[in-house]
Amino acid sequence: MFQPQTYAVALSLMLVTMVCWGSWANTMKLCPGYRFQLFYWDYVIGLILAALIWGFTLGSMGGVGRPFVADLLAADSSHIALAVTGGILFNVANLLLVAAIEIAGLAVAFPVGIGLALVVGAISSYIISPSGNALMLFGGIALVVGAIVLDAMAYRMRETERRSLSMRGFIICVAAGLLMGSFYPFVSRSMLGEGAPGPYAVAIFFTIGVALCAVPFNYLLMRKPLDKSEPVSMSGYSAARGSWHLWGILGGVIWCTGATFNFVASRAHIVGPAVSYSIGQGATMISAAWGVFIWKEFATAPARAKTYLFWMFVLFLCGLSAIALAPIY
Numbered sequence: 001m002f003q004p005q006t007y008a009v010a011l012s013l014m015l016v017t018m019v020c021w022g023s024w025a026n027t028m029k030l031c032p033g034y035r036f037q038l039f040y041w042d043y044v045i046g047l048i049l050a051a052l053i054w055g056f057t058l059g060s061m062g063g064v065g066r067p068f069v070a071d072l073l074a075a076d077s078s079h080i081a082l083a084v085t086g087g088i089l090f091n092v093a094n095l096l097l098v099a100a101i102e103i104a105g106l107a108v109a110f111p112v113g114i115g116l117a118l119v120v121g122a123i124s125s126y127i128i129s130p131s132g133n134a135l136m137l138f139g140g141i142a143l144v145v146g147a148i149v150l151d152a153m154a155y156r157m158r159e160t161e162r163r164s165l166s167m168r169g170f171i172i173c174v175a176a177g178l179l180m181g182s183f184y185p186f187v188s189r190s191m192l193g194e195g196a197p198g199p200y201a202v203a204i205f206f207t208i209g210v211a212l213c214a215v216p217f218n219y220l221l222m223r224k225p226l227d228k229s230e231p232v233s234m235s236g237y238s239a240a241r242g243s244w245h246l247w248g249i250l251g252g253v254i255w256c257t258g259a260t261f262n263f264v265a266s267r268a269h270i271v272g273p274a275v276s277y278s279i280g281q282g283a284t285m286i287s288a289a290w291g292v293f294i295w296k297e298f299a300t301a302p303a304r305a306k307t308y309l310f311w312m313f314v315l316f317l318c319g320l321s322a323i324a325l326a327p328i329y
Contacts, residue, residue, distance in 0.1 A: 003064040013262070014324075018281075018282040018286055020254050020255060021255060030243075030244075039244070040214065042249045044210055044252060047256040050260065054200060079196045080190070087211075088213040091213040100173040111152040112170070113176045114281070116181060117180035118145060119141065120178060125185050128192075132274070141319065144282065153308050185273075187263060285313065
């Protein structure tokens with residue numbers, strides 16, 4: 001399988017992760033009127049498709065470890081279970097985060113959900129596999145969390161309608177953040193020890209976990225949406241435009257490409273899962289850049305909101321630079 005042999009190549013993969021994780025949601029914007037629960041079925045198809053594509057290409061090249069198919073067959077049940085569990089946790093967290101955004105708005109869901117996910121994921125991943133300068137790593141994480149808060153404040157000022165935060169909405173935000181931060185340590189553990197599969201095989205087991213969980217959990221959210229909106233019927237899926245299905249699949253392909261590259265980078269020499277996951281979570285900066293420069297979400301926002309966005313980008317760049325330098329200092 002292909003595995004980066006230099007830090008520069010590993011860092012490039014992590015930056016691709018950041019771009020992919022921060023860009024996949026654009027495909028949802030291209031499907032107006034397509035409920036997220038229906039979009040999610042196509043998204044899951046895209047996840048599995050991308051995992052297979054990268055497994056049969058990069059996962060079958062190079063001279064490191066076992067080829068992709070041999071790696072799948074050699075994996076033991078305990079490591080498979082860890083990767084599948086990671087997929088289940090991610091799936092629940094992803095769906096809860098969307099519900100939290102619908103209930104509480106981006107201004108609350110982002111700092112609570114994504115900020116908590118970053119802290120939990122980075123600390124637990126570092127405990128499992130410590131690597132890099134801890135001061136630079138966690139100092140960089142603190143700057144990134146600060147940037148997420150500024151991003152949320154800018155969105156708060158842009159909102160024309162202030163939403164009151166119910167205890168229910170807050171609990172969903174916290175649950176989404178804890179689960180989103182918990183999936184990555186399971187993925188990291190699945191690649192450690194004797195009988196452990198490589199990152200390309202882990203990506204397959206991870207997406208299987210997502211799919212297995214999506215069938216009951218996403219269907220439940222179709223029948224009983226957490227934001228108390230109208231239930232969603234599967235007839236809406238078959239009636240959707242063909243282009244919407246393609247955008248949904250592409251969204252899954254983009255996200256899983258980032259995830260696969262992140263798993264690969266985390267196994268590279270001196271990088272470690274904490275650094276890999278933390279740089280990947282710089283996706284919030286990418287998604288904010290899409291909103292500001294492409295979708296013009298802040299065209300009519302007050303000047304103070306744009307000031308917050310400026311300092312958000314500054315803190316993100318400083319934080320990500322510190323995290324990127326942590327493995328080599």
